[in-house]
Amino acid sequence: MNSNLIWLVALPLIGSAVAAIVVRYKFLDRLITFLTFATTLFVLFSVHVGQSYSWGLNFLGTTLNLTLNVSHLSIFMLYISIAFGTVLTFYSLIDHSRMKGFLLLLILAANNWIFMSNDMVGFFFAWELMGWASVVSVLGGREREKSRHAALYYMIMSVSGSYSMFFGIFTLWRLTGTFSISANIAYLSSIVGIHPWWVLGIVSLFFVTFMIKAGIFPFHTWVPLAYAYSPDAFTPFLSAVMSKYGIYGMLLFMPLSLMERGFPSAFGGVPWTNYIFVWIGVITAVLGTVLAIFQDDVKKLFAYSSLSNLGYVVAAIALFTPVGITAGIFHAFNHLLFKGTLFITLLAVISRSGTSKLSEMGGLWKKMPITFFTFFVGIASAAGIPPFNGFGSKWLIYQAMIKQHLPFATILLFLASTGAFMYLFKAFHSIFLGQLSHDYDRVKEVSAVGKITEFFLMFAMTFFGVQPGYILKPIGAIVKSMGLKPLPVMANGYVTGMFSNIYVPLISWSLAVSFTLGFILFFVSAKHKYVSQENNYTAGQIPEDWGLTPETYQFSWNFYQPVEKLFAPFFRIKIDGFFRGTGDWTKTIGSAIKEIFVGNAQMYAFFAIVGLIIFVIAGWMA
Amino acid sequence: MTILLKLIQGIGVGALSIAVGLLFIGIGRKITARIQRRYGPPPIQNFFDIFKLLSKRSISHGFAFDLGLIAGFSALLAAVVFLPMGQINIFPHNSSLIMIIYLMTMAYLGMAMGVSSSGNPNATIGIARALTMMMGYEVPFAAVIFSVYIFSRTGSLANIVAAQSGGFLNWNLVRLPFGFVAAEIALQGMLGEKPFDMTIAPSEIASGPMVEMGGKYLGFGMLQHSIGLFIETGIMVDLFLGGASNIWIFIAKQFVLYFAALMINAIMPRFRIEEGVSFMWKFPLLLGVVQALIVVL
Amino acid sequence: MSQSQWSELVNYFRGRSMWMLHYCTGCGAIELPPVMTSRWDMERFGIIPMATPRQADILLITGYLSIKTLKRVVYTYDQMSTPKWVLGFGSCTINGGIYWDSYNVIDRLDKYIPVDIYIAGCMPRPEAIMDSFIKLREMVQKGEAKGYEKYTKNYEWYKANQDHVFGRSEPVLRKAEEVTKSA
16 A cells, blocks of 8 residues: 555544644744645655555444546656645745745645545545635735635635536436446547537536636636735745646546537637637636736736636646647646746745735835845746746747737737736836835845745746756656657657747756857946946936935836727726626625624524535435 | 757858848838938938947946847847748757747847846836836737647648748738737837837836947847848747748749838837727737637637 | 946947937027938938937927926936936036026026036027037047936935025915915
8 A cells, every 4th residue: 555645635534633733933933834745745755646546434334445547647746736735835934924834734635635635525535625725825814804705716616616616526426336436537528429419418516616626717706806905925835836737637537528529629629619719718818917917916917917828727728738738737736836836935025025916015126136136037037038937838828829820819818828927027027127215124034944945946947948857857747647648748848749948957958058148248348337226317407405215216107008008999998897796796695694693692593504405405306 | 950050051141131120220210210201311221320330449347248149149049040031940840939939039138138237227127117018018919829839730830931921811810810910019019119119118117228328238139130130020920921932022022011010010109008008908918819719619 | 348348338329329309498499400411411410309208318498498498408318228318508508698687587507407518609600510410429438427327416406406496486475365365
């Protein structure tokens, strides 16, 4: 028996219990969290593909087999999530936000279980554990009232997702009599040719859950709230790791249904179910981008950015071609790395400046140079600029889309990419560039732990940008395990055999040479002298006579006003109709929920009974 | 040995692109002057300007300012070596168009970082305008390049050129006429010529991004503009005008495209920024979409 | 290549490419459009108008300077990078012109910033401006236009003159808070 698999789940649980005891001492809590993450990573080294572990559980007279199974996909996801978690918890040692380490460890336990589980009961249980732990984690942001609201909203979405999955699981159980995921997927694959609509229905139940967790288009509304108002130290994990659970679920269920030839093709040989799914991804990407452009809260901006990036991932994996799957997983990894980095740098900036409003910051690069460079590399990655890590996956996504002859989806993705450049620069400028306000004269760079983390993340982003082969190889194994032909990837990032080839190290060499030349030219040219930020072109006006302050000479409010004008007709529909509608709806639901908790006992009993009835019906149907 | 050879070739191509770009701008100034019934500067005026700028003292607002301007210049220099131009094609198997476009994005990011770190709001307004305009012209241009991708069944510029060999009638200009018109309008925006020159409006926002740049910084900006001009027209030549059999024909074709842009530039007023973007999303995008439809169906 | 040859070469290029910032305070600004446009076309000498002092080599001052304006001119001049040259345009910059006895207009520009060439006349015609450009080019190429070096060398003198005249632009009445304080 491979008991190390059990340890992957048990260790975080034990750590969580210990951390919960000492939760009053923040540093101790964080230290235990970090050590548990590191130990789990260490345990993970002993885990190999193909290991499995199962034990029986006697439940209402039937024996339930809980199975853990390590596939290529799960080990990849485990590595990237735990490694990122380790980096984040290392950074969180110096953090002061109200994130609870033991909740993060609960999520880690759920994380490992989700990625390894091969039975739907365990999967569902772990999913619920993750959902509830994250809902509680969202509480305790800087603005209490707002974070409570965000947590409530997130909880409602999460619970409705769980119901959906619950129905899906029991429907499947009734059909096959087993909870094993692989057996059920095999079953669905075998009937997809005969009853495509049935399969579509069942899989949709699961996909709703996954789309909610990943925040894909119709279910994206919780994302900006939860991201913006969760504790600053928790947001990196939420964005980088937890949004990938949805992607993992989609990949798990993807091979069986939407894509098999049960449905007629739409354009470019893509079954129309997939085609619709591609468009859902594209809409998510564009919507996230456009909304991100107008945000003033930096965490909200990057929340919409995460939305947009997950739209890319979904659009790519929905193609279900080797290139598409590779590109999708690769982009999921890249998003984990660069968005995690961006949120960690934001954590540094917010903890130092005390605000997350873009219009209140500015000029911090002089004060926090290392954070500035980390952020720079992060946005360069997010914008898909070589030689950093976001480039390869974006390039592959375009290749995948074009290979299926989907020009319009690709055009919109390209629009999203250009828009991404816009909002990334907006954030970059408003935080780090421009005029430094006198309020921030005493802002300091993060301490040594933060610097080490930032250097490491910068290195990682550059390394995986220059040597994408190290990630593309395991992804190739995943693609192979899905029964597709993996992409021909050479050792260090020579991607070939598609519309065009790239050899990423070559780009890096070219950049290295040209930067050397640039620096040489710069230093042989005439000398320059450094001036202060007050010494600025002001059309001849003298700043002190004019009463000019850094705040008034900083451009960060209404940054993209022309674009706003351009999108004004669309906003009238969206903001006035859709979002107010959602807002009202949330309020109604919120007050209803409040009724449950603070209302009289009758009300509580009523809801309990309704819940029970739903449970019983599900059981009866099964 | 081959590495050394490629290195020398790459530097040579970089120098060539700078020289050709500067010469183009100089000739462009002369032509614009003639359209306006002036005598105009000598065509090599921009070489004088560059030399003067690099030898003039300047001020800087810190290392981000320096680094940004260097990045703006260097990233384009790195991009130009991947462009197939006539018989000069240093990396024949690595000329993915999207890669070149994303490399150029690095230059824009560097430039934007540099000028914004100066803390002058005029510069940032200029950058915000440039990025907005970029969103405008990249969409029709994306429509065109993806149409060409699907049509030629390849995304590598070298192969796109190869697919157009065999005379004028095989050029994408003839085969994909709508796409060509759309790309030509997008090129006008890319080059920042009128009516899309709101980025560098001198009287509204004090020449926008260049407001705090003097001496070598302005020189770097000028070099960046000249290489950008070379790459952008070069991409168009490779996409639509069938590449070239040797470098001189290639440059001649580039000049034809630049000449057309100049003519429009000389007689046009300036769009407001949102007008510019919505223009790009109406007419050229429509043409691009029509072209993509024709290609796909 | 020796030092002097190199500087000769640099001076040659500088003379061929002079970018101008025109500080148009007075009526003389109206003479500039013909200089720039097709009648006289200064671009054939490589002279083009620029938007900010950072980019410019020539500061062209057209007409009279009140004390308030002078303050802006000095600030702008300080923001320009060397090498930089100043052209004083019209008799106002030479001796005050018709404002010679005005209480708030300066008489001679080169008491405050070094002027390389004066263009006499009220108004000087565009030909005169073109002539001054040619003259300035010759001076630059011979290495004679060294106004900015004079400014650094005699900075105390210029600064004293500037401060003296700027002192006159202080408000005559005391500031409100000082009045209340003394009361």
